[in-house]
Amino acid sequence: MITTYPVPAPAPDASAPSRLRRSHLRPRDAFGVGAVGLRTRRLRTALTALGIAIGIAALVAVLGIAASGRADLLADLDRLGTNRLTVQAGQSFLGAESKLPEDATAMVRRVGPVTAAAGTTGVQASVRRTDQIPEAETGGISVVATEPELLAAVDGTVRTGTFLNAATAKYPTVVLGAKAAERLGIHSLDGDPVVYLGGRWFSVIGILDPVPLLPNIDSSAMIGYDVAHDLFGTDRNPSTVYVLTDPSQVRQVQNVLAATANPQHPNEVSVSRPSDAFAAKEAVDSTLQALLLGLGGVALLVGGIGIANMMVVAVLERRTEIGVRRALGATKRHIRLQFLIEAVLLALLGGVLGVILGVGVTAGYTAVRNMVLSVPISTVAAGVGAALVVGALAGLSPAARAARLNPADAVRPT
Numbered sequence: 001m002i003t004t005y006p007v008p009a010p011a012p013d014a015s016a017p018s019r020l021r022r023s024h025l026r027p028r029d030a031f032g033v034g035a036v037g038l039r040t041r042r043l044r045t046a047l048t049a050l051g052i053a054i055g056i057a058a059l060v061a062v063l064g065i066a067a068s069g070r071a072d073l074l075a076d077l078d079r080l081g082t083n084r085l086t087v088q089a090g091q092s093f094l095g096a097e098s099k100l101p102e103d104a105t106a107m108v109r110r111v112g113p114v115t116a117a118a119g120t121t122g123v124q125a126s127v128r129r130t131d132q133i134p135e136a137e138t139g140g141i142s143v144v145a146t147e148p149e150l151l152a153a154v155d156g157t158v159r160t161g162t163f164l165n166a167a168t169a170k171y172p173t174v175v176l177g178a179k180a181a182e183r184l185g186i187h188s189l190d191g192d193p194v195v196y197l198g199g200r201w202f203s204v205i206g207i208l209d210p211v212p213l214l215p216n217i218d219s220s221a222m223i224g225y226d227v228a229h230d231l232f233g234t235d236r237n238p239s240t241v242y243v244l245t246d247p248s249q250v251r252q253v254q255n256v257l258a259a260t261a262n263p264q265h266p267n268e269v270s271v272s273r274p275s276d277a278f279a280a281k282e283a284v285d286s287t288l289q290a291l292l293l294g295l296g297g298v299a300l301l302v303g304g305i306g307i308a309n310m311m312v313v314a315v316l317e318r319r320t321e322i323g324v325r326r327a328l329g330a331t332k333r334h335i336r337l338q339f340l341i342e343a344v345l346l347a348l349l350g351g352v353l354g355v356i357l358g359v360g361v362t363a364g365y366t367a368v369r370n371m372v373l374s375v376p377i378s379t380v381a382a383g384v385g386a387a388l389v390v391g392a393l394a395g396l397s398p399a400a401r402a403a404r405l406n407p408a409d410a411v412r413p414t
Contacts, residue, residue: 030337037314037342038349044310049350051306052387055298056354057361060383064362064375071374083250084155084213087241087261090270098268099237104261105147111260113246113253118150119238120220123228125198127174127221129184133196139183143197143221145228153242154211161189161206168205169224172197172231175206179218197221198232214242304347304390311343311398315405322405332403339399340392347391348384355383 038045087108089098101107105119123143126135150156151163162168163175174197176186186193186204193204202223211217228234241261245253250273258269315322322335359375366373 030334030341031345033338033341035342035345037318037339038345041314045346045349048306048310049346049353051302052304052347052350052390053354053357055302055390056351056383056387057357059386060355060358060375060379061361061365063379063382064358065365067374067376067379068362068366068371071372083245083247084273085243085245085250085254085257086272087243087257088270088272089239089262090268098262098265100239100241100261100269101264102236102238105238105241107260107263108241108243108257111245111253111256113249114243115246116149116152116244117241118147118153119241120144120146120150120222121225121228121234121237121239123198123223123232123234125232127180127184127195127197127202129186129195131196139180141180141183141219141221142216143223145225145234146222147225150222150242151208153244154214154217155244156211156217157209159207159209161204163206163208164222164224170226171224172200172202172227173205173223174202175208175222176204177208177218177220177222178210179215180221181207183219195221197223200231301390304394307343307346307391307394308398310346311339311395312401314342315339315398315402318402319405322402326405335405336399336403339402340395343395343399344388344391347387347394351384351387351391354387355380358383 087100087104089100100119105117108114108117121144123145125143126138127141127143128135128137128139146164148164148166148169151158158175159178161175164173174195176184176195181187181204184195186195186207189204189207194201195204196202208217225234225236229236243253243257254271254273257271258266262269325335359380362375363373365371
């Protein structure tokens with residue numbers, strides 16, 4: 001019988017070279033190492049971060065104020081009514097004055113999204129407080145013939161009295177716009193006031209509240225089509241049709257009104273939207289916004305240069321530290337990552353400070369101007385993101401320079 005015994009493993013040869021483990025730098029340690037330079041140079045860190053903060057604050061404030069202005073504008077438009085349209089007779093191809101067909105208003109009312117429409121026609125007459133006032137002194141008040149539906153079409157309200165109806169439109173009665181009543185010195189219906197209109201006395205039966213975006217209504221004296229035709233020979237072809245539409249389909253209605261009001265000559269019809277004046281104001285504001293953004297960008301660029309300058313100085317000051325770390329096993333990638341993280345953290349500090357400062361400026365501005373405060377999350381994110389990008393770009397070159405230092409040269413006294 002043969003007995004076998006286990007053979008012991010050979011003892012390790014002490015003279016054989018051991019395998020070196022690759023150097024590792026955990027993410028948590030990388031951020032800790034990167035923050036060392038910021039903690040040890042607090043004054044320099046604060047001043048450099050302030051440069052970034054000013055640029056970010058400018059960007060956030062400009063975007064925040066623009067967003068607040070836009071929100072305030074939309075609130076004004078919602079309050080004033082963005083669903084009003086005005087159809088007017090323009091000029092023919094030869095330059096002659098054009099007229100809308102007599103049934104233009106009725107045709108417009110047939111458009112599905114239209115909720116109200118009413119036509120008006122100018123009357124060749126003047127209105128004065130008494131017959132003792134010269135006829136030439138009209139006070140800027142125009143006389144128009146209109147339909148009873150005008151009040152709904154302009155979304156107006158009566159301050160006192162009533163508006164024209166099917167009955168009063170046949171008699172010498174008049175409704176005054178807010179400005180017209182003020183210029184005539186009529187503030188109430190006490191005492192049954194009358195005005196001298198076109199050589200006849202008309203009873204004032206109503207005074208309107210101001211109609212936003214329609215100053216011509218405010219300065220008008222409105223009478224019915226029937227009495228205008230009987231007394232002054234006014235035809236029933238409307239010169240202006242006021243339209244109120246479904247707010248969600250304003251553009252669609254605007255596109256078909258010309259052909260609807262005058263199918264034979266749609267090119268002689270002008271369709272406007274009173275609230276377009278606000279859009280023009282917004283376009284002007286956008287130009288100013290672009291200018292301010294440019295100034296904020298310059299401030300941000302200066303802040304980025306400050307970061308790059310600080311990092312270059314930090315590399316020169318910390319040559320010995322870099323050499324020791326390289327001698328202890330840190331790779332070029334670790335050194336490069338250390339200084340890059342330091343630059344990004346510095347920029348992040350400035351970015352957060354800049355966002356807080358920018359939001360504060362926006363809040364103060366809107367409070368003084370009594371505007372709606374609106375700072376979108378995207379604006380805050382853009383501010384912090386811009387700071388990070390600037391920090392990363394500013395730190396690339398100094399980080400690469402630090403990584404290229406030879407360990408022996410780095411620790412050698414200068």
